[in-house]
Amino acid sequence: MLVLLLAYAITQSVHSDAGSIPASIELRDVASCDELNSQRSIWSIVWSCLSTIFLCTWVAVHPNVHFRSEKRNQRWLEKWLWDPLHELITYKVPLFLWALLVPEYILAWAARQYVQAGVISKKVPEWTRTHGFFMIMGGFHLFRLPADASFTPLPIESSESFIFVVPTGRHLRRDEVPVCPLKFxxxxxxxxxxxxxxxxxLKDRGKSDALTKIIVLVQTLWFVIQCITRRTQHLPLTELEVVTLAYAVLNLFIYMFWWDKPMNVECPIRAYKTWTASHEEAGEKAAAWNDGRVLVWVEKIINYTIGSQDQYVTISQQCSIPMFWSGRIPDRDLGPVGIGPSILGAAFGAIHCIAWSSEFPSRSELVLWHISCVAMIAVPFIVAIFCSSWAYRNRLKYVLYILATLLLLSAWLYVAGRIATLVIAFTSLRYLPPATFRTVDWTTFIPHI
Known part of the structure; x- marks a missing residue:
C-alpha cells in the first residue's frame, strides 16, 4: 500500500513538474546561460533524496544472522528464484519497512546490541566488541553430528557440563542436523x-568493510552539509529533502552503534553435539505472555517499545535468531538504554519542522504536515518518559499505566504521521517555489579578495 502511494505521488509530481522548471526559470527572468546551468532539476532532487534514503534504510541496517538450513536436491527455479524471493519478502522487506516507518526503533535496537556486545566482550579474554556483536546476532548455531560420525570432546577443564565436541572423522556436512541458535x-x-x-x-565474514561504511557515511554527511548550506544561503528545501535530512541525521547515530558489527553474515559458526546429547538452554527461562487476546497485544506493544521482548523468547525453540534479538538485557538497564534513542527519535520528528512554514500546494497538506510533526515529536517523547520510569515501575505503577495508555492511543497516530510525511514529500513536488531549483553557490564559502 505504501509503495503504491509513493509510486503514485512520484508519477503525479513528475507529470505536474514537467513544465514547471522552465516556467520557474521564466519567472526569474534568467538572462544568461550560466545562470540557467546553475539550475538543478526535479529529477536530481528526487534521485539524491531517494539514494540517501536507500542508504539509510537498506544499506545501513546490520541484520542478525538469518539462518536457513540447506535443502537437498533443489531444483534450479527453487534455488535461484523462489528461495531468494522468499527471503526478500519475509525478512529483508519487513526490516526495510521498519527502518522506513520507525527508524527510531532501529536506533534503539542498535543501541541495545552495542551495550550488550560490550558486556559480553569483557567476559572472554581477548574478545572485542565485534565478538560480542557476533554472539548476539546469532553467529553460533548448534548442529548434531550424524549417528555414525566420530568425534572427540573439547579439551576443556570446566566444572560445568557443556557437551560440545569436535568432529574428527569423515562425513558429509549436509548430514549434520541444525538444531537452534546458541546464546553466550x-x-x-x-x-x-x-x-x-x-x-x-569475523570481519571477513561480513559483507562490508570500513571503506564501504566510510563511503556511506560520507554520502550521508554530504547530504546534510548541502541542506545546511542551502539554509545559510536562504534557499528553500523541498519537503522531500527535509524528510531525507531527518533520515541522514539519525543514520549517523545508527552507524556509530553498529560500526563494529559484522554486516549481512549468512552462515553462522557450527558448534557440535553428538546425536544422543540433549540440549537445554542455559540461563533464565523465558517469560510467558498473557493468555488474553487483548492483553497479549497490549503487553507486546509495551515490551517491544522498551526492547524487553527478548525476555519472552526461548532461543532453543527457534530455527534462527529473532529479527530484533539483542540479548536479555536486565530490566534495570533497559530504561537508560532506551532514553537516548527515544530523545533522538523526538529530534528526528523535530527536523521535519524545518518545513513548518514552507509553501505547500494545498491547505490540507500543510495541516496534515503540522499534525504529523507534532505526533512524531510527542510519541518518542512519551517513550522516553516511559523508559526513564521503567526502572522504578514498582513505585510508579500508576504513572506507567497512564503512559502506556497514551502510548497505545498515539502509536497509530505516529505511524500515520510517518506515512503522511512520506506521501506529502512527493506530492508537494508538483508545486515548488522558483528558488528551489537554484543550486548552492559554493564560491561564497571560499575566501577571496
Whole structure:
C-alpha cells in the first residue's frame, strides 16, 4: 500500500513538474546561460533524496544472522528464484519497512546490541566488541553430528557440563542436523576460546568493510552539509529533502552503534553435539505472555517499545535468531538504554519542522504536515518518559499505566504521521517555489579578495 502511494505521488509530481522548471526559470527572468546551468532539476532532487534514503534504510541496517538450513536436491527455479524471493519478502522487506516507518526503533535496537556486545566482550579474554556483536546476532548455531560420525570432546577443564565436541572423522556436512541458535550462556569461556574466530576472521565474514561504511557515511554527511548550506544561503528545501535530512541525521547515530558489527553474515559458526546429547538452554527461562487476546497485544506493544521482548523468547525453540534479538538485557538497564534513542527519535520528528512554514500546494497538506510533526515529536517523547520510569515501575505503577495508555492511543497516530510525511514529500513536488531549483553557490564559502 505504501509503495503504491509513493509510486503514485512520484508519477503525479513528475507529470505536474514537467513544465514547471522552465516556467520557474521564466519567472526569474534568467538572462544568461550560466545562470540557467546553475539550475538543478526535479529529477536530481528526487534521485539524491531517494539514494540517501536507500542508504539509510537498506544499506545501513546490520541484520542478525538469518539462518536457513540447506535443502537437498533443489531444483534450479527453487534455488535461484523462489528461495531468494522468499527471503526478500519475509525478512529483508519487513526490516526495510521498519527502518522506513520507525527508524527510531532501529536506533534503539542498535543501541541495545552495542551495550550488550560490550558486556559480553569483557567476559572472554581477548574478545572485542565485534565478538560480542557476533554472539548476539546469532553467529553460533548448534548442529548434531550424524549417528555414525566420530568425534572427540573439547579439551576443556570446566566444572560445568557443556557437551560440545569436535568432529574428527569423515562425513558429509549436509548430514549434520541444525538444531537452534546458541546464546553466550550456552558456552563455557574455555569453549569459546577454542571455537571462536579472531576479530579479523569475523570481519571477513561480513559483507562490508570500513571503506564501504566510510563511503556511506560520507554520502550521508554530504547530504546534510548541502541542506545546511542551502539554509545559510536562504534557499528553500523541498519537503522531500527535509524528510531525507531527518533520515541522514539519525543514520549517523545508527552507524556509530553498529560500526563494529559484522554486516549481512549468512552462515553462522557450527558448534557440535553428538546425536544422543540433549540440549537445554542455559540461563533464565523465558517469560510467558498473557493468555488474553487483548492483553497479549497490549503487553507486546509495551515490551517491544522498551526492547524487553527478548525476555519472552526461548532461543532453543527457534530455527534462527529473532529479527530484533539483542540479548536479555536486565530490566534495570533497559530504561537508560532506551532514553537516548527515544530523545533522538523526538529530534528526528523535530527536523521535519524545518518545513513548518514552507509553501505547500494545498491547505490540507500543510495541516496534515503540522499534525504529523507534532505526533512524531510527542510519541518518542512519551517513550522516553516511559523508559526513564521503567526502572522504578514498582513505585510508579500508576504513572506507567497512564503512559502506556497514551502510548497505545498515539502509536497509530505516529505511524500515520510517518506515512503522511512520506506521501506529502512527493506530492508537494508538483508545486515548488522558483528558488528551489537554484543550486548552492559554493564560491561564497571560499575566501577571496
Amino acid at each position: 550462556e550456552d558456552f563455557s569461556v574455555e569453549t569459546l576460546e577454542i571455537i571462536a574466530p579472531t576479530e579479523i576472521e
